[in-house]
Amino acid sequence: MPVSGRRYKALQQQHELDVAELEKTRDELAETKEELDSCRKAVTDLLHSPVTTAEQRLRADLRRSEEAREALDTRITVLQAANEGAYREAYDLAKIAREVTA
Template identity: 80%
Template sequence: MPVSGRRYKALQQQHELDAAELETVRAELAETLQRLDSSRKLVTTLMHSPATTAEQRLRAELRRSEEARQALDVRITVLQAANEGAYREAYELAKDARGVRA
């Protein structure tokens, strides 16, 4: 399909801009893939290396800490429920007291 000279020039400029943008995206992709490969190698190395005694102690402490956090979470939930119950009860008592005074 024939195009005018101006249209051809505009298409050529757009092609150059698109090509430059494509090169930028390719460079970013290459950098991202390189970081991903480095991260993957690090994770693989850490997963397959034997844990030191300090790491084992740290993992055990982390497990205990998580178990304690879960226990506290349950306790907080129970206390919040009790607090809400006490609040409702106090509200009802205050409402009844106002009715007696009136």
């Protein structure tokens, strides 16, 4: 499909911009891959390193802390539901009281 000279020049410029953007994206991808490889190595090193007694205690404390957080979260959910129920009941009672006194 033939195009005008101006359109051809604009397409060339857009192509050059696209190529530059692609090269930039490739560089970013390479940097990200290096960071990912570095993180994988760090995690692998941590997983295969010996665990000290202090680390074992910290892990146990963290596990207990997480279990306590989950228990508190459950308790808060129950209390919120009870609070909403009490609010609805108080609203209904106030409505009845207004109707009776009116």
